[in-house]
Amino acid sequence: MPMTLLSVNLNAVAQLRNRRDLPWPSVTGIARVVLDAGASGITIHPRPDERHIRRTDVFELSTLLRSDYPNAEFNIEGYPSEDFLALIDQVDPEQVTLVPDDPAQATSDHGWDFHGQADFLASVIERLNKPGRRISLFCDPDAGSAGVAAAKATGADRIELFTGPYGACFDDPARAERELAALAETTEAALAIGLGVNAGHDLTLENLPAFQAKVPGVAEVSIGHGITADALLMGFSEAVRRYRDVLGDLN
Ligand SMILES: CC(=O)[C@@H](O)[C@H](O)COP(=O)(O)O
Numbered sequence: 512m513p514m515t516l517l518s519v520n521l522n523a524v525a526q527l528r529n530r531r532d533l534p535w536p537s538v539t540g541i542a543r544v545v546l547d548a549g550a551s552g553i554t555i556h557p558r559p560d561e562r563h564i565r566r567t568d569v570f571e572l573s574t575l576l577r578s579d580y581p582n583a584e585f586n587i588e589g590y591p592s593e594d595f596l597a598l599i600d601q602v603d604p605e606q607v608t609l610v611p612d613d614p615a616q617a618t619s620d621h622g623w624d625f626h627g628q629a630d631f632l633a634s635v636i637e638r639l640n641k642p643g644r645r646i647s648l649f650c651d652p653d654a655g656s657a658g659v660a661a662a663k664a665t666g667a668d669r670i671e672l673f674t675g676p677y678g679a680c681f682d683d684p685a686r687a688e689r690e691l692a693a694l695a696e697t698t699e700a701a702l703a704i705g706l707g708v709n710a711g712h713d714l715t716l717e718n719l720p721a722f723q724a725k726v727p728g729v730a731e732v733s734i735g736h737g738i739t740a741d742a743l744l745m746g747f748s749e750a751v752r753r754y755r756d757v758l759g760d761l762n
């Protein structure tokens with residue numbers, strides 16, 4: 512089975528903590544648990560209103576990864592505003608995932624318009640690019656070969672497939688098949704031109720097996736909401752173990 516790495520998104524943990532003016536659950540504490548359980552990295556999507564991840568979390572996570580988990584990948588997602596770009600300069604994560612969200616958006620719900628925003632993306636990527644850092648662009652599942660060619664032309668290293676529409680098909684197997692076919696076609700087209708592929712949004716233990724089987728070649732998935740829901744029942748260590756198992760990442 513092809514192996515896909517798991518990056519655990521800690522937005523939901525931060526959102527739970529933020530219900531009270533108290534420091535638990537600890538975002539860095541959960542980061543330790545998931546990395547000790549074999550997750551390959553940590554993903555966060557700090558939003559301008561700090562409704563989940565706060566600026567302070569970004570620095571604390573960065574310090575933790577640098578000091579205790581030097582092989583783990585830190586993936587920071589967000590819209591490339593000047594504030595976001597300055598944060599990336601300060602924190603210097605291994606992967607930056609650019610997402611076309613406006614500040615008021617409830618959650619990410621679409622990929623980039625690679626043709627319409629080609630110049631903007633190319634200039635941002637030129638600023639962000641440096642050795643040892645990967646740039647990924649959030650991508651609609653049906654972007655197809657024209658979309659991924661335009662994404663590659665911006666200078667990006669990878670796309671991140673937006674799997675939200677697939678995740679929403681949990682009660683509609685026929686629609687899920689159609690979503691998987693679009694995701695597979697976009698992935699194949701990206702890999703054929705040397706663009707790496709990540710994926711994320713509403714992936715779960717239930718929908719990952721079919722995704723793994725039908726969309727081969729995905730390097731990394733970032734998962735937050737689903738794995739946090741599972742962790743409430745089974746704990747984060749066991750949840751990470753089960754996701755890694757489905758992803759072919761257990762010995
Ligand atoms: C980019 C993406 O797919 C998202 O999943 C995002 O990171 C989730 O953000 P929220 O946790 O704010 O819904």
Ligand SMILES: NCC(=O)COP(=O)(O)O
Pocket residue numbers: 520554588671710711712713714733734735736737738
């Ligand atoms: N990039 C997608 C991500 O990080 C996780 O999204 P979700 O599992 O919380 O929907």
